[in-house]
Amino acid sequence: MTGTTIEATALTKRYGHVTAVRDLTFSVRPGAVTGFLGPNGAGKTTTLRMILGLVTPTAGTVTIGGRPYRALDRPTSVVGAAFTPGAFHPGHTARRHLGVYAAMGGYPARRVGDLLDLLELTGAADRRIGTYSTGMRQRLALATALLGDPSVLLLDEPGNGLDPAGAAWLRALLRRLADEGRTVLVSSHVLGEVRQIADDVLVLHRGRLVAAGPWAELAGPLAVVVGTPDAPALARLLTAHALTVTPDGPHHLRVRGADAARIADLAAADGVRVHELRTEPADLERLFLDLTAEEAA
Numbered sequence: 500m501t502g503t504t505i506e507a508t509a510l511t512k513r514y515g516h517v518t519a520v521r522d523l524t525f526s527v528r529p530g531a532v533t534g535f536l537g538p539n540g541a542g543k544t545t546t547l548r549m550i551l552g553l554v555t556p557t558a559g560t561v562t563i564g565g566r567p568y569r570a571l572d573r574p575t576s577v578v579g580a581a582f583t584p585g586a587f588h589p590g591h592t593a594r595r596h597l598g599v600y601a602a603m604g605g606y607p608a609r610r611v612g613d614l615l616d617l618l619e620l621t622g623a624a625d626r627r628i629g630t631y632s633t634g635m636r637q638r639l640a641l642a643t644a645l646l647g648d649p650s651v652l653l654l655d656e657p658g659n660g661l662d663p664a665g666a667a668w669l670r671a672l673l674r675r676l677a678d679e680g681r682t683v684l685v686s687s688h689v690l691g692e693v694r695q696i697a698d699d700v701l702v703l704h705r706g707r708l709v710a711a712g713p714w715a716e717l718a719g720p721l722a723v724v725v726g727t728p729d730a731p732a733l734a735r736l737l738t739a740h741a742l743t744v745t746p747d748g749p750h751h752l753r754v755r756g757a758d759a760a761r762i763a764d765l766a767a768a769d770g771v772r773v774h775e776l777r778t779e780p781a782d783l784e785r786l787f788l789d790l791t792a793e794e795a796a
C-alpha cells in the first residue's frame with residue numbers, strides 16, 4: 500500500500516465568536532497510528548470533519564495525499580471514517596448495512612463477509628443493529644470505514660464504550676492496519692488510551708496545537724535520579740559536563756542529558772561516590788496536564 504499523508508496548513512474554523520480550531524499546521528504520516536488527543540471541546544471532531552470535507556475551514560487547508568477530500572476521485576477508497584456510532588438504521592442487520600454501503604461504493608459483495616470476519620461480527624451479522632452493544636456498533640462503524648480498503652483511517656473516539664478486552668482487541672487491529680502502511684488517525688480525550696495505541700501524537704487544547712510528534716520526543720529526555728553522599732560535588736561535576744542537574748533532596752540529583760552509564764562513568768573518573776542510579780519513566784500524565792493547563796490569567 501502506498502502511503503498517504505494528511506497535511507493541514509494554518510487550518511482555522513470559527514463558529515460566530517467561537518474559534519473551534521485555530522491555525523493548525525500538522526502532518527500525519529502513513530504506517531503509524533497517530534493519536535489526536537485533547538480534552539472535550541478542544542476541536543478534535545471539528546478538525547476530523549474538516550479533513551473529510553464535512554466542515555468548510557474559515558481559513559487554511561487540509562489535504563489527503565496532496566488533494567482536498569472533495570477533489571479525491573473515489574474518496575471512500577482513500578479515506579475511511581468512523582464517527583460516533585449510532586448513525587445506523589436500527590432495524591437493519593450488520594450484513595444488510597454493509598451490503599448497502601458496499602453497493603453504494605461499488606465494492607464487491609464479498610467484501611461484506613470478509614469485513615464481518617475481520618471485525619468478528621459474523622456471529623451477529625444477521626441480528627438487528629438495534630440489539631447491538633456499543634462495542635459491536637464501534638466494530639460495525641470500523642467495518643463500514645474499511646469497505647473501500649482505504650489507505651487513511653479517521654476514527655473519532657473509537658475506544659468509547661469498549662471494555663478492556665475490546666480495547667486491547669482494537670489496539671491490535673489498529674496496529675495491524677498501520678503496519679500495512681495505512682495512515683491511522685485516532686481521536687481520544689483519554690491519555691492512557693492514546694498512550695497504548697499511538698506512535699505519534701497531536702495534542703489540541705482550546706483549538707490550538709500544543710504538541711506534535713513521536714511520544715518519545717514529546718516526553719523529552721529521560722531523567723536519571725542519582726543517589727550520592729557527595730551531592731554538591733557531583734552536581735558541580737555533571738554541570739561542568741553540560742548536563743542539567745536539579746537537586747532532589749539532600750542526597751539525590753535528577754539529571755538530564757546523559758544515560759545512567761555515562762553518569763556513573765563521569766562520577767567514577769572523578770572519584771565521586773554513587774550509591775544509586777535510577778532512570779525515571781517519562782511522566783506522560785504530567786506532560787499532558789502541563790500541555791492542557793489553563794493559560795494563566
Ligand SMILES: Nc1ncnc2c1ncn2[C@@H]1O[C@H](COP(=O)(O)OP(=O)(O)OP(=O)(O)O)[C@@H](O)[C@H]1O
Pocket residue numbers: 514517518519537538539540541542543544545546688
Ligand atoms: N456546529 C457548531 N456550531 C457552533 N460551535 C461548535 C460547532 N461545532 C463545534 N463547536 C464548538 O467548537 C469547539 C470544539 O468542538 P469539537 O467538537 O471539535 O471538540 P472535540 O475536541 O471534538 O470535543 P468532544 O470530544 O467533546 O467532541 C467547542 O467549543 C464546540 O462547542
